[in-house]
Amino acid sequence: MKTFVLALGAISALAVAQANAQTVVNDTDGNGVYSMEELVVAYPDLTVEAFTAADTNADGAVDAEELAAAIEAGHIPA
Ligand SMILES: [Ca+2]
Ligand SMILES: [Ca+2]
Numbered sequence: 001m002k003t004f005v006l007a008l009g010a011i012s013a014l015a016v017a018q019a020n021a022q023t024v025v026n027d028t029d030g031n032g033v034y035s036m037e038e039l040v041v042a043y044p045d046l047t048v049e050a051f052t053a054a055d056t057n058a059d060g061a062v063d064a065e066e067l068a069a070a071i072e073a074g075h076i077p078a
Pocket of ligand 2 (some may be wrong): 054
């Protein structure tokens with residue numbers, strides 16, 4: 001029982017840490033992908049170079065998957 005409570009505490013702490021690290025990007029125009037303009041609101045230091053690096057399929061927008069990959073690769077600060 002004690003082990004279970006400790007594990008639960010660790011999971012809760014992890015969830016809180018992840019929630020804090022999560023920067024929310026608003027899809028202002030609701031087209032399902034993030035433009036440079038939409039990302040700059042959440043990431044003021046975002047450069048065109050970082051945006052281009054994040055847009056791996058080069059369609060001119062960054063989708064949620066590309067954003068997650070870019071954050072993981074360090075192109076965009078989490
Ligand atoms: Ca959008
Ligand atoms: Ca893209």
